[in-house]
Structure formats: structure tokens, C-alpha cells
Amino acid sequence: MANNVLKGKKGIIFGALDENSIAWKTALKVKEEGGTFTLTNAPIAMRLGTINQLAKACDAEVIPADATSEADLTNLFSKSMEVLGGKLDFVLHSIGMSPNIRKGKEYGDMNYDWYLKTIDISALSFHKVLQTSEKLDAMNEWGSVVALSYIAAQRAYPDYTDMAQAKAMLESIARSYGQRYGSLKKVRVNTISQSPTKTTAGTGISGFDMFFDFAQMMSPLGNASAEDCANYCVAMFSDYTRMVTMQNLMHDGGFSASGITTELVERLSK
Numbered sequence: 001m002a003n004n005v006l007k008g009k010k011g012i013i014f015g016a017l018d019e020n021s022i023a024w025k026t027a028l029k030v031k032e033e034g035g036t037f038t039l040t041n042a043p044i045a046m047r048l049g050t051i052n053q054l055a056k057a058c059d060a061e062v063i064p065a066d067a068t069s070e071a072d073l074t075n076l077f078s079k080s081m082e083v084l085g086g087k088l089d090f091v092l093h094s095i096g097m098s099p100n101i102r103k104g105k106e107y108g109d110m111n112y113d114w115y116l117k118t119i120d121i122s123a124l125s126f127h128k129v130l131q132t133s134e135k136l137d138a139m140n141e142w143g144s145v146v147a148l149s150y151i152a153a154q155r156a157y158p159d160y161t162d163m164a165q166a167k168a169m170l171e172s173i174a175r176s177y178g179q180r181y182g183s184l185k186k187v188r189v190n191t192i193s194q195s196p197t198k199t200t201a202g203t204g205i206s207g208f209d210m211f212f213d214f215a216q217m218m219s220p221l222g223n224a225s226a227e228d229c230a231n232y233c234v235a236m237f238s239d240y241t242r243m244v245t246m247q248n249l250m251h252d253g254g255f256s257a258s259g260i261t262t263e264l265v266e267r268l269s270k
């Protein structure tokens with residue numbers, strides 16, 4: 001269904017680890033819609049993942065960057081403008097990691113060094129991306145910056161632990177920076193709050209299969225897939241959404257507006 005809606009647009013896509021990654025699917029869709037971009041991930045993830053395959057398929061250069069490092073981000077934005085031949089029109093921040101979740105720590109037994117790492121990688125990095133971009137004057141007017149969030153920013157999920165705070169902060173940064181960047185340079189900043197999705201980050205959360213199934217039953221349209229999310233990112237990078245900014249956009253098949261569904265009632269009455 002390619003319509004070339006991103007023809008002539010240039011950008012950076014963070015976070016494609018493997019073919020399940022939301023960023024991976026987004027890169028393929030953006031390419032299909034005529035956009036050009038650089039790909040980036042943390043140096044360690046590059047060694048583990050298969051980003052070079054994606055780079056080949058998308059004709060994209062890979063520029064490693066730890067999203068917590070201002071020096072790496074400055075290099076990434078500068079090189080991306082060089083490689084792509086000008087300022088950028090879109091950025092996808094598709095980054096999340098919690099050492100506490102990885103190590104199976106409960107919410108009443110947090111390691112605070114790891115907690116800070118969770119915040120730095122999963123939320124503060126978004127501010128660093130935006131600030132670096134502003135300082136280098138890297139975005140064209142009406143450019144669009146999107147980060148990916150989860151509904152645990154608003155509601156409590158026992159196993160999402162410190163990532164819930166990271167997502168709340170991520171959404172708050174989108175509002176505050178969106179206001180600043182909008183009035184300074186007409187750049188748009190939003191978060192997309194995505195359904196549970198079977199990726200490395202998603203399935204790393206204990207009980208994932210259960211809340212994936214629960215969300216599926218609570219969503220009249222079912223869970224949004226990574227591919228659906230990629231399509232939404234394309235829409236957000238396109239000129240069709242140019243007046244949307246400072247929003248947390250629910251992309252969840254109706255989950256967030258459902259109290260209970262017939263499907264769930266039927267399942268619980270069995």
C-alpha cells in the first residue's frame with residue numbers, strides 16, 4: 001500500500017535490534033514510503049543484533065550511538081546530516097531497557113543504580129536526542145520526532161516496575177520539549193503508546209504472555225502489531241499529521257478506553 005508519503009524526507013531510526021523490533025518494521029515501511037535515513041543502536045546491541053541486514057535492505061548507513069551519551073548523539077546527528085545531504089524531517093526513538101526488569105527484581109527490592117540506568121536509557125535519552133538536535137539545528141520545519149511508550153505510564157502493572165516511571169517521564173518530555181521545539185522551529189514531538197508487542201524488550205517482562213492475551217481480549221480491535229505501529233509512525237512522520245504535537249497517542253486497538261469487553265466477560269464466566 002505504498003503511497004510515497006515520505007518522499008524526499010530524511011531521518012534517523014533508533015532501536016532496530018532484530019526483525020521483531022518495532023524500529024525494524026518501521027525502517028522497512030519508511031523505506032517503502034520513499035524516506036531515507038540512517039540506522040543507529042548502542043554499540044553492544046550492534047554486536048548482538050542483525051542491524052547490518054536491515055541496513056542492506058534499506059540502503060541505509062549504520063552509525064553506532066549509545067543514546068545516553070551526548071558525544072555519541074552529536075556525532076550521530078552530524079554524520080546523519082552529512083550522509084543524507086541536509087537537515088532531518090523525522091526521528092524515531094525506539095529505545096527501552098531496565099536492568100531491574102532484566103535481573104528479575106521486584107518493585108520492593110529495586111537496585112537504585114539500575115533504576116537510574118533505566119531512567120537514563122529509556123527516558124532521559126529522549127531529552128538528550130531532542131536537545132542535541134536543537135543545538136545542531138538538525139531538524140527541518142514541520143519535522144516530526146516520535147518516541148514509543150506504554151500504558152504503564154498511566155496505570156499500574158506489577159511487573160513493569162521502574163519502566164513505568166521511565167515511560168511517564170518520556171511522555172512528559174514529549175510535552176515539554178514539544179512546546180519548546182514547536183514554537184522555536186515548528187518541530188513536532190509526540191509519543192505513541194503501543195499495545196504489548198512480541199519483541200525482545202516486550203517478552204523480557206515477566207508475565208508478558210498473560211498481559212498480551214488480556215490486552216487482546218480487552219481491545220475491540222485486538223492488539224496493535226509491530227507492523228501496525230510502523231504504519232502509525234509513517235503517518236506521524238508524514239505531512240498528513242502536521243498539526244499534531246505534544247501528544248501521547250494511544251495505539252492499542254481500543255484497550256485504553258475499554259472498561260471490560262464481552263469477550264473478557266465470557267472468558268471469566270467459564
Ligand SMILES: NC(=O)c1ccc[n+]([C@@H]2O[C@H](COP(=O)([O-])OP(=O)(O)OC[C@H]3O[C@@H](n4cnc5c(N)ncnc54)[C@H](O)[C@@H]3O)[C@@H](O)[C@H]2O)c1
Nearest residue numbers: 015017021022042045067095096148196197199200201202
Ligand atoms: N514490546 C512491547 O510490548 C512494547 C509496548 C509498548 C512500547 N514499547 C516500546 O517500544 C520501544 C522499542 O522496543 P521493542 O519492543 O521494539 O523492543 P527491542 O528490544 O527490539 O528494542 C529496544 C531497543 O532499545 C535499544 N537500546 C537499549 N539500550 C540502548 C542505549 N543505551 N542506546 C541506544 N539504544 C539502546 C536496544 O538495543 C533495542 O534495539 C521501546 O521504547 C519499548 O519500551 C514496547
